[in-house]
Amino acid sequence: MAVSVCEREFTLTGVASNIRSDGRGRSDVRAAAVESGGISQASGSCRVSSAGGTTVLVGIKVAVGAPAVTASTAADADLDADIAVDNSEDAELSISDADLRRGRVVCAIDCNPAIIPTMDPRAVEDLCIDFSEVITKILNADHGGLDLQSLCIVPGSTCWVIHVDALVLGYGGNLLDTLFQATRGALHDTLIPKVTVEESTSASTGNTSYEFDVADDETEDLKGCENIPVIVTLFKIGHHHVIDPTPLEEACSDVQLSVAINRKGLPCAIQKTGNGSIEPSQLAEMIQDAKAHGATLFKDMDEAIERQRVRSLNDTK
Amino acid sequence: MDTEMGEAEHAMLHFVTPGETVTADTVFMRGHGTYNDGEELVATVAGVVERINKLISVKPLRARFSGEIGDVVVGRISEVTQKRWRVNMGARQDAALLLAAVNLPGGELRRRSESDELQMRQLLSEGDMISAEIQGFFQDGSASLHTRSLKYGKLRSGSLVTVPSSLVKRSKAHFLHYTLSPGLHVDVILGMNGFVWVSKGSKDANKKGDVPNSTQEDADALYANVNEPITNEERMAIARVSNCILAIAKESELITEAFILLVHEASLRIDCKDIVANSKQIIDAAKMSY
Numbered sequence: 311m312a313v314s315v316c317e318r319e320f321t322l323t324g325v326a327s328n329i330r331s332d333g334r335g336r337s338d339v340r341a342a343a344v345e346s347g348g349i350s351q352a353s354g355s356c357r358v359s360s361a362g363g364t365t366v367l368v369g370i371k372v373a374v375g376a377p378a379v380t381a382s383t384a385a386d387a388d389l390d391a392d393i394a395v396d397n398s399e400d401a402e403l404s405i406s407d408a409d410l411r412r413g414r415v416v417c418a419i420d421c422n423p424a425i426i427p428t429m430d431p432r433a434v435e436d437l438c439i440d441f442s443e444v445i446t447k448i449l450n451a452d453h454g455g456l457d458l459q460s461l462c463i464v465p466g467s468t469c470w471v472i473h474v475d476a477l478v479l480g481y482g483g484n485l486l487d488t489l490f491q492a493t494r495g496a497l498h499d500t501l502i503p504k505v506t507v508e509e510s511t512s513a514s515t516g517n518t519s520y521e522f523d524v525a526d527d528e529t530e531d532l533k534g535c536e537n538i539p540v541i542v543t544l545f546k547i548g549h550h551h552v553i554d555p556t557p558l559e560e561a562c563s564d565v566q567l568s569v570a571i572n573r574k575g576l577p578c579a580i581q582k583t584g585n586g587s588i589e590p591s592q593l594a595e596m597i598q599d600a601k602a603h604g605a606t607l608f609k610d611m612d613e614a615i616e617r618q619r620v621r622s623l624n625d626t627k
Numbered sequence: 628m629d630t631e632m633g634e635a636e637h638a639m640l641h642f643v644t645p646g647e648t649v650t651a652d653t654v655f656m657r658g659h660g661t662y663n664d665g666e667e668l669v670a671t672v673a674g675v676v677e678r679i680n681k682l683i684s685v686k687p688l689r690a691r692f693s694g695e696i697g698d699v700v701v702g703r704i705s706e707v708t709q710k711r712w713r714v715n716m717g718a719r720q721d722a723a724l725l726l727a728a729v730n731l732p733g734g735e736l737r738r739r740s741e742s743d744e745l746q747m748r749q750l751l752s753e754g755d756m757i758s759a760e761i762q763g764f765f766q767d768g769s770a771s772l773h774t775r776s777l778k779y780g781k782l783r784s785g786s787l788v789t790v791p792s793s794l795v796k797r798s799k800a801h802f803l804h805y806t807l808s809p810g811l812h813v814d815v816i817l818g819m820n821g822f823v824w825v826s827k828g829s830k831d832a833n834k835k836g837d838v839p840n841s842t843q844e845d846a847d848a849l850y851a852n853v854n855e856p857i858t859n860e861e862r863m864a865i866a867r868v869s870n871c872i873l874a875i876a877k878e879s880e881l882i883t884e885a886f887i888l889l890v891h892e893a894s895l896r897i898d899c900k901d902i903v904a905n906s907k908q909i910i911d912a913a914k915m916s917y
Contacts, residue, residue: 311754312703312704312705312753312754313754314703314754314755314756314781314782314852315754315755315852316755316756316781316782316783316784316852316853316854317754317756317786317787319853319854320784320785320786320854320857321786323854323857324862327859327862329859329862329863329866330866331786331865331866331869332866332869332870332900332903333863333866333867333869333870333898333899333900333902334900335900338900341904361903361904558786558787
């Protein structure tokens with residue numbers, strides 16, 4: 311967005327004197343409402359709407375698929391497919407084989423460019439791709455919290471693929487943090503069908519074949535949801551940094567640092583975006599602030615999710 | 628206008644959604660927001676049915692700004708083109724500000740030359756905020772603006788808040804000056820298009836008015852890109868007034884000179900950043916003090 315020289319100067323001096331244009335201090339955030347389970351057709355869903363106007367809706371779809379895109383043994387996603395796996399290979403598992411023994415997460419973000427009028431439509435598209443990359447990367451990694459091993463159905467050929475589909479409904483700044491918060495909420499809400507796997511070894515060839523059955527009515531929670539980190543993005547404006555910026559503040563920021571904080575309060579992933587630079591001393595300060603804010607975000611999210619759980623329990627009664 | 632009937636109807640507002648039949652009676656005339664489908668009059672927008680004698684129109688609940696000649700607007704320069712600036716003011720199309728419709732530094736009687744055309748970006752460039760008045764409309768419906776008075780021009784030392792344009796009431800004064808406490812001034816430019824510029828107030832309230840004999844310095848200062856020095860107290864006051872305006876908009880009340888002041892007074896016991904979250908409570912308190 312093109313910002314006038316005066317507005318930029320006003321924002322910069324405002325951030326420097328710890329009074330932002332909406333009266334907040336540098337580390338004050340706007341309240342956000344978390345509402346999960348809104349989409350009954352989805353395996354899990356969550357809507358997060360910030361008081362600043364950013365509204366995000368995330369739907370989760372779990373499907374049976376192949377473990378990793380690169381897996382040579384990519385099998386059909388047929389529900390009752392019989393797949394034979396050579397027993398001898400199981401003995402020596404290499405690191406790449408670990409990928410074959412777990413499920414995966416795929417994230418896609420959709421945003422109508424008209425929702426972000428301050429940005430070029432092409433840039434909005436790029437932003438969505440960038441953000442979906444970040445979310446996919448974090449959730450598929452070991453520090454992503456999810457117990458991906460539990461999503462494995464038949465090692466090497468079949469697993470649960472969790473599709474995270476996010477829709478941006480409103481924009482008031484701080485999109486990535488809100489998107490990840492909604493993703494977290496939706497994964498908490500997700501139920502996957504129970505699977506029973508039958509193993510049989512044919513006497514003649516010595517090969518093991520698997521047969522699995524997806525239950526229609528029995529479901530279970532996704533394991534490890536509570537360990538998914540939170541993302542805190544710090545926007546450097548002038549010599550200081552802020553969290554939860556308004557669109558104008560985002561436009562005045564040269565460089566952003568997204569830090570994923572895990573439940574222990576430690577940073578587990580860091581990404582820098584933008585063309586500006588960060589001094590080493592400020593980097594340490596930024597990560598420190600991210601840790602502090604991450605802890606409060608965890609607390610708020612836990613409370614919100616607990617409230618949703620109690621409400622849905624009451625609804626089913 | 629049949630006012631008696633109008634008031635009776637006010638008691639039971641008739642809401643319609645697009646495609647809904649407003650009336651099947653053929654005696655009525657088709658107004659804005661409706662179309663004829665055979666015998667029936669059908670709404671094209673979601674809103675309230677308004678009837679003036681035989682003319683039926685639907686007033687949309689949410690609409691783009693479409694101004695009138697003489698409206699004070701606040702906008703952002705989106706493009707600099709041949710002999711004109713394009714101004715985004717939240718209307719269906721960008722408005723045009725012609726080079727011939729601005730005051731150039733160097734006095735009103737100066738002749739415009741080709742070099743002025745080449746230096747347009749020195750006066751106003753992309754992203755700059757301006758206040759202006761709607762001078763007229765082009766054939767395609769886009770507005771033509773002018774800033775040919777010293778009260779219009781580039782905006783500085785403040786921030787923009789955006790509200791639905793329907794909440795800004797057309798009134799005599801759109802350039803508002805508040806003295807919140809002795810020595811603490813805040814200026815508000817209430818654009819009819821819903822863009823509101825809240826800035827550090829000039830000490831002399833009359834300065835914002837029309838100055839018939841403009842001096843060279845005044846005209847030069849018109850396009851300067853420098854903010855006035857702002858103290859923390861003033862900055863907080865600007866933020867508070869901005870948040871009060873947003874709170875009024877959140878409660879869908881009309882934004883007027885007097886009401887902003889009342890809401891500001893009611894907001895004083897609440898932390899500045901929590902004003903919008905507690906809008907209902909503040910607006911109710913402000914209404915009580917009427």
